[in-house]
Amino acid sequence: MTTNRYQAGLAKLTEIDGEAGHKVIESLEGVCPDLGKYTIEFPFGDIYSRPGLDLRSREIATVAALTALGHCAPQLKVHVNAALNVGCTADEIKEVVLQMAVYAGFPAALNGMFVVKEVLAERDLL
Amino acid sequence: MTTNRYQAGLAKLTEIDGEAGHKVIESLEGVCPDLGKYTIEFPFGDIYSRPGLDLRSREIATVAALTALGHCAPQLKVHVNAALNVGCTADEIKEVVLQMAVYAGFPAALNGMFVVKEVLAERDLL
Amino acid sequence: MTTNRYQAGLAKLTEIDGEAGHKVIESLEGVCPDLGKYTIEFPFGDIYSRPGLDLRSREIATVAALTALGHCAPQLKVHVNAALNVGCTADEIKEVVLQMAVYAGFPAALNGMFVVKEVLAERDLL
Amino acid sequence: MTTNRYQAGLAKLTEIDGEAGHKVIESLEGVCPDLGKYTIEFPFGDIYSRPGLDLRSREIATVAALTALGHCAPQLKVHVNAALNVGCTADEIKEVVLQMAVYAGFPAALNGMFVVKEVLAERDLL
Amino acid sequence: MTTNRYQAGLAKLTEIDGEAGHKVIESLEGVCPDLGKYTIEFPFGDIYSRPGLDLRSREIATVAALTALGHCAPQLKVHVNAALNVGCTADEIKEVVLQMAVYAGFPAALNGMFVVKEVLAERDLL
Amino acid sequence: MTTNRYQAGLAKLTEIDGEAGHKVIESLEGVCPDLGKYTIEFPFGDIYSRPGLDLRSREIATVAALTALGHCAPQLKVHVNAALNVGCTADEIKEVVLQMAVYAGFPAALNGMFVVKEVLAERDLL
Numbered sequence: 001m002t003t004n005r006y007q008a009g010l011a012k013l014t015e016i017d018g019e020a021g022h023k024v025i026e027s028l029e030g031v032c033p034d035l036g037k038y039t040i041e042f043p044f045g046d047i048y049s050r051p052g053l054d055l056r057s058r059e060i061a062t063v064a065a066l067t068a069l070g071h072c073a074p075q076l077k078v079h080v081n082a083a084l085n086v087g088c089t090a091d092e093i094k095e096v097v098l099q100m101a102v103y104a105g106f107p108a109a110l111n112g113m114f115v116v117k118e119v120l121a122e123r124d125l126l
Numbered sequence: 127m128t129t130n131r132y133q134a135g136l137a138k139l140t141e142i143d144g145e146a147g148h149k150v151i152e153s154l155e156g157v158c159p160d161l162g163k164y165t166i167e168f169p170f171g172d173i174y175s176r177p178g179l180d181l182r183s184r185e186i187a188t189v190a191a192l193t194a195l196g197h198c199a200p201q202l203k204v205h206v207n208a209a210l211n212v213g214c215t216a217d218e219i220k221e222v223v224l225q226m227a228v229y230a231g232f233p234a235a236l237n238g239m240f241v242v243k244e245v246l247a248e249r250d251l252l
Numbered sequence: 253m254t255t256n257r258y259q260a261g262l263a264k265l266t267e268i269d270g271e272a273g274h275k276v277i278e279s280l281e282g283v284c285p286d287l288g289k290y291t292i293e294f295p296f297g298d299i300y301s302r303p304g305l306d307l308r309s310r311e312i313a314t315v316a317a318l319t320a321l322g323h324c325a326p327q328l329k330v331h332v333n334a335a336l337n338v339g340c341t342a343d344e345i346k347e348v349v350l351q352m353a354v355y356a357g358f359p360a361a362l363n364g365m366f367v368v369k370e371v372l373a374e375r376d377l378l
Numbered sequence: 379m380t381t382n383r384y385q386a387g388l389a390k391l392t393e394i395d396g397e398a399g400h401k402v403i404e405s406l407e408g409v410c411p412d413l414g415k416y417t418i419e420f421p422f423g424d425i426y427s428r429p430g431l432d433l434r435s436r437e438i439a440t441v442a443a444l445t446a447l448g449h450c451a452p453q454l455k456v457h458v459n460a461a462l463n464v465g466c467t468a469d470e471i472k473e474v475v476l477q478m479a480v481y482a483g484f485p486a487a488l489n490g491m492f493v494v495k496e497v498l499a500e501r502d503l504l
Numbered sequence: 505m506t507t508n509r510y511q512a513g514l515a516k517l518t519e520i521d522g523e524a525g526h527k528v529i530e531s532l533e534g535v536c537p538d539l540g541k542y543t544i545e546f547p548f549g550d551i552y553s554r555p556g557l558d559l560r561s562r563e564i565a566t567v568a569a570l571t572a573l574g575h576c577a578p579q580l581k582v583h584v585n586a587a588l589n590v591g592c593t594a595d596e597i598k599e600v601v602l603q604m605a606v607y608a609g610f611p612a613a614l615n616g617m618f619v620v621k622e623v624l625a626e627r628d629l630l
Numbered sequence: 631m632t633t634n635r636y637q638a639g640l641a642k643l644t645e646i647d648g649e650a651g652h653k654v655i656e657s658l659e660g661v662c663p664d665l666g667k668y669t670i671e672f673p674f675g676d677i678y679s680r681p682g683l684d685l686r687s688r689e690i691a692t693v694a695a696l697t698a699l700g701h702c703a704p705q706l707k708v709h710v711n712a713a714l715n716v717g718c719t720a721d722e723i724k725e726v727v728l729q730m731a732v733y734a735g736f737p738a739a740l741n742g743m744f745v746v747k748e749v750l751a752e753r754d755l756l
Contacts, residue, residue, distance in 0.1 A: 024614065027618070027621075028614075028617065030621065030630055031598065031617060031618075031620060031621040031624065031630065032598045032601075032602060032617050032620075034302075034602065035602050035605070035613060035614065035617055038294070038298060038602075038605065039610055039614070042228065042290070042294050042298075042610075043228040043610060046290060046294075047224065047225050047227075047228055048225075050221060050224075050286075052217050052218065052220070052221045053218050053221035053222065053225075057183065057186050057218070057222075058221075058225060060183050060186050060187050060190075061186050061187065061189075061190035061222045061225055061226075062190070062225070062229060063187075064186075064187035064188070064190040064191045064194075065190045065191055065193070065194035065226060065229045065230060066229060066611065067191070068190075068191035068194055068195055068483075069194055069195070069229070069230065069574070069609075069611070069701075070575070070699070070701030070702070071573075071574035071575045071611075071612070071615070071700070071701045072229070072574070072611035072612075072615070074611075074614075074615065075229075075610075075611040075614065075615075091178050092178065092179050092183070094178070094661065094662045095176060095178045095179035095184075096179065096183075096187045097662075098173065098176075098662060098664065098665050098668075099173050099174075099179075099184060099187055099188070100187075100191060100483075101173075101483075101665070101668065102168065102169040102173055102188075102483060102484055103188060103191045103192060103195070103198070103201075103483045103484065103485060104191060104195065104482070104483045105446075105478075105479075105480060105481045105482045105483045105486075105699075106480055106481065106669055106672075106673060106705075107481060107696065107699070107701075107702040107704075107705040108483075108701070108702075109665060110654065110658075110665065110669070110704075110705065111701070111702070111704065111705075113658065113661060113662050113665055114657070114661075116661060116662075117657075117660065117661040120661065126660055126661065150488065153492070153495075154488075154491065156495065156504055157472065157491055157492075157494060157495040157498065157504065158472045158475075158476060158491050158494075160476065160680075161476050161479070161487060161488065161491055164476075164479065164672070164676060165484055165488070168484075168668070168672050168676075169484060172668060172672075176664075192485065194609075195323075195448070195483075195485070196321070196323035196324070196449070197322070197323045197447075197448035197449045197485075197486070197489070198448070198485040198486075198489070200485075200488075200489065201484075201485040201488065201489075220283065220284045223284075224284060224286065224287050224290075226609075227287070227290065227609075228609060228610055229609045229610065229611060230608070230609045231321075231572075231604075231605075231606060231607045231608045231609045231612075232291055232294075232295060232327075232606055232607065233318065233321070233323075233324040233326075233327040233607060234323070234324075234609075235287060236276065236280075236287065236291070236326075236327065237323070237324070237326065237327075239280065239283055239284050239287055240279070240283075242283060242284075243279075243282065243283040246283065252282055252283065294606065295606040299602065299603050299605075299606055300603075302599060302602075304595050304596065304598070304599045305596050305599035305600065305603075309561065309564050309596070309600075310599075310603060312561050312564050312565050312568075313564050313565065313567075313568035313600045313603055313604075314568070314603070314607060315565075316564075316565035316566070316568045316569045316572075317568045317569055317571075317572035317604060317607045317608060318607060319569070320568075320569035320572055320573055320735075321449075321572055321573070321607070321608065322447070322449035322450070323448070323449045324607070327607075343556050344556065344557050344561070346409065346410045346556070347554060347556045347557035347562075348557065348561075348565045349410075350410060350412065350413050350416075350551065350554075351551050351552075351557075351562060351565055351566070352565075352569060352735075353413070353416065353551075353735075354546065354547040354551055354735060354736055355566060355569045355570060355573070355576070355579075355735045355736065355737060356569060356573065356734070356735045357447075357698075357730075357731075357732060357733045357734045357735045357738075358417055358420075358421060358453075358732055358733065359444065359447070359449075359450040359452075359453040359733060360449070360450075360735075361413060362402065362406075362413065362417070362452075362453065363449070363450070363452065363453075365406065365409060365410050365413055366405070366409075368409060368410075369405075369408065369409040372409065378408055378409065412554075416546070416550060420542070420546050420550075420732065421732040424542060424546075425728065425729050425731075425732055426729075428538075428725060428728075430721050430722065430724070430725045431722050431725035431726065431729075435687065435690050435722070435726075436725075436729060438687050438690050438691050438694075439690050439691065439693075439694035439726045439729055439730075440694070440729070440732075440733060441691075442690075442691035442692070442694040442695045442698075443694045443695055443697070443698035443730060443733045443734060444733060445695075446694075446695035446698055446699055447698055447699070447733070447734065450733070453733075469682050470682065470683050470687070472682070473680060473682045473683035473688075474683065474687075474691045476677065476680075477677050477678075477683075477688060477691055477692070478691075478695060479677075480672065480673040480677055481692060481695045481696060481699070481702070481705075482695060482699065528740065531744070531747075532740075532743065534747065534756055535724065535743060535744075535746060535747040535750065535756065536724045536727075536728060536743050536746075538728065539728050539731070539739060539740065539743055542728075542731065543736055543740070546736075547736060570737065573700070573735075573737070574701070575699075575700035575701045575737075575738070575741070576700070576737035576738075576741070578737075578740075578741065579736075579737040579740065579741075
């Protein structure tokens, strides 16, 4: 039963996050594999698989929220990569993070932009 | 000189937020009109006027962040309206708020959805 | 398929939150019933149904987190009721909220305690 | 023994917050008087009674933090009054709240400013 | 006089946090020993010494809150150890952290779980 | 025209943050120089340049807010330095951070104090 959501979620995770997503799941194996299973099933199997919003818009929403929350640097790094994977340009991602200065303050935007810088450097996009 | 940013910001505020945006600015007049001036100049004159990201994507980012932060219900209400004004559908906005359950938890998503419900009711879109 | 998680979640929601939980789900019907469905399936069908921790401990964790986060008053109200429903005493709940002064500051603890007061008054436990 | 901290705290609470502080303590009596006791002893008996920083600076710090946190409107209201009581001018308080737009975003600053407006109206200072 | 709270707090800190708690206090000595003193007196001397809630439940509340707040990794590490010290099992602690995905989102739960993993590895419990 | 705000902001940034402020701006050059430009123009050109509050009080407000928010360690480091630069004593800064235990909890105050310790060590003020 769970299998359908898990399979759909795993495919969506691979499509969006690639290797980085799988590494997160693997790193949970020794401590709480069920958190890995739920991460595949609910966010990816249920939410990102929904038809009502394109993946590019979904990643814009996620990058915005993770930048604004401020305590999610590892997840922001995964989703800056994900945003690039699903068709956002580097400039669009920078605009989203920049805009967060308005809603969450300059420190959140600055810390978010340094995560963007790190990802772009790793992908030779800087 | 500030005039240019102020004029551009006021036009952008009117385009995005309509009457609701002007009400926020007016409500500051008796206490701190300069906060109203900065709200027009920086978010709207500087950020929303930038060419690198379309307004629909900008509002998706803002609705996501305000839902995730959780303590911004009045601003979320303004920006659910703004998202509708710049071309997001009600269903797309619901998807963004729903997705925040993943990143900020179910309470933030639930409280955000009740703001969406209020706006849609006011606009006879429910 | 989803049916099993949904049925298990609905039974758990009824056991823990009673009528208040159902009201939250119903209030989503006009705007985003899928958020209601996920609320039943993931928190209640998946998490609260897990065997590794008793419901009393789970509600202590939830009351602590919702008090500390500070922007979740409606959900805290539901879970103060839930904590009472699954066997926490009013005094134990007060201790948990009081303890949050240490981790999230006095304002969060004070605002949480006023939610406790409201619930206890409604249940004639004050 | 606790008595000393309690007595010193009560005097400091009265000096800073006046009647509003006492109302907070009283409102806890029916539900958790110990939270009231700790509120008097630790923040007021221990912290605000320390000699290393003047009360005006302490209230500037508190107004800034409560505005930035965003989920502490009732406490912000008490401390806008407190800031006025210990010698801050209305304009100085507005500057502190306005400055929070930089560090916590415009929504936090706007919501904080509306609390300032409410207090100034109640004190006929608008 | 403070002596009583300090002595009781120090004993409670030793009981709960062991060496890790003492290291936190020591690390404050060069910069602000009074913060160390208050940490012993208020959280440990006042709150954790109260009779109304067992230490196991108190640590469940603390682990939940620190995971949900998201910006308290060093303190979460101390309190995952503390929870183990006062009788929580590793599996119970994992359940608490996992449950925070519901209330504070998956990033907070994931980051919390990696702290749990680190502690369990250090204690050869993985 | 923006030039005036930029020039005034750059002078104020230099006065307050010294070399550390310039390093933040420079580190943005490869990824999003406009965020650097806005950081100079809005916080420093607009806000810190306002006459209604002295710089010492402004830095007290900023140190308080950044400590309370909890996810802004790099910015807190810059502003502990800034507070010292504009005339706050080390003891006053410690008082502000200590006071945040009341409003944002002990973990935020502890993490803030360790940033203070780091800055004071770098400036041989410990």
